[in-house]
Amino acid sequence: MKNVIFTLITFSTIFGQQTIGEDPLNSPMHIFALPHKAPLQKIEPSGMPILAHFDSLELLLPCRGVPVPKRASRLPNAPRTYRSGTHRGIDFFANWGTSIFTPAGGVVVRADHDYKEVPPKFRVDLLEESAQVGQTPSDVFHNILLGKAVFLDHGFDLVPGYRVITIYAHMSTIDKNIIPGARVDRGDFLGRSGNTGTKDSTLGTRAGAHLHWELILQDANGEYYMGQGFPYSDLYKMLNRIFVTE
Numbered sequence: 709m710k711n712v713i714f715t716l717i718t719f720s721t722i723f724g725q726q727t728i729g730e731d732p733l734n735s736p737m738h739i740f741a742l743p744h745k746a747p748l749q750k751i752e753p754s755g756m757p758i759l760a761h762f763d764s765l766e767l768l769l770p771c772r773g774v775p776v777p778k779r780a781s782r783l784p785n786a787p788r789t790y791r792s793g794t795h796r797g798i799d800f801f802a803n804w805g806t807s808i809f810t811p812a813g814g815v816v817v818r819a820d821h822d823y824k825e826v827p828p829k830f831r832v833d834l835l836e837e838s839a840q841v842g843q844t845p846s847d848v849f850h851n852i853l854l855g856k857a858v859f860l861d862h863g864f865d866l867v868p869g870y871r872v873i874t875i876y877a878h879m880s881t882i883d884k885n886i887i888p889g890a891r892v893d894r895g896d897f898l899g900r901s902g903n904t905g906t907k908d909s910t911l912g913t914r915a916g917a918h919l920h921w922e923l924i925l926q927d928a929n930g931e932y933y934m935g936q937g938f939p940y941s942d943l944y945k946m947l948n949r950i951f952v953t954e
């Protein structure tokens with residue numbers, strides 16, 4: 709922290725002319741320079757998360773008035789045959805343009821402001837390739853199927869023993885302040901729901917708008933999604949407990 713402050717002071721001394729009238733403690737540079745909380749020691753492999761790992765988790769529902777869906781097909785572990793894969797997240801069915809708020813504080817690591825929808829045939833061809841490999845290739849998933857997306861890094865504090873990121877997919881717009889490196893607090897406005905990355909979007913319609921949301925946990929062994937392998941009843945009960953309205 710001392711180094712950061714020293715760097716800021718040095719910077720504003722050298723480039724004082726450019727910062728006249730600007731509050732150095734409230735400048736974008738200061739915000740970007742805030743150290744991200746990291747563990748002092750390497751995180752040991754914790755393995756596949758169990759229910760108890762989520763005991764103290766309390767997240768704000770990302771779309772106001774849209775509860776955790778009951779249908780198993782909208783929850784983690786649901787099969788996704790169209791892409792030969794498994795659903796890793798929650799589909800919050802919210803009308804096109806519904807405001808999305810951050811469920812927890814974090815740092816933006818991806819924000820697809822310039823996302824352009826892909827041609828329909830290209831998407832179909834990629835899904836055919838997915839069928840051939842028998843799973844959803846990560847490049848197809850991340851670059852095509854998520855559509856216009858935001859990724860947030862929550863560091864190591866949200867779930868003990870893991871680094872946590874959350875993903876917001878199929879968005880129609882992203883707020884201009886949401887750019888990589890920016891810090892967000894719980895409840896900050898991220899952007900609006902849409903259907904980018906879906907077949908309907910490639911066909912130029914607004915059908916099927918929803919927020920696809922994921923919470924990914926990482927340790928030395930790899931990564932997992934929240935709810936991975938949980939039976940439906942445990943999963944639904946857990947999600948209802950950890951998602952709150954304020």
Ligand SMILES: [Zn+2]
Binds near residue numbers: 795797799921
């Ligand atoms: Zn989904």
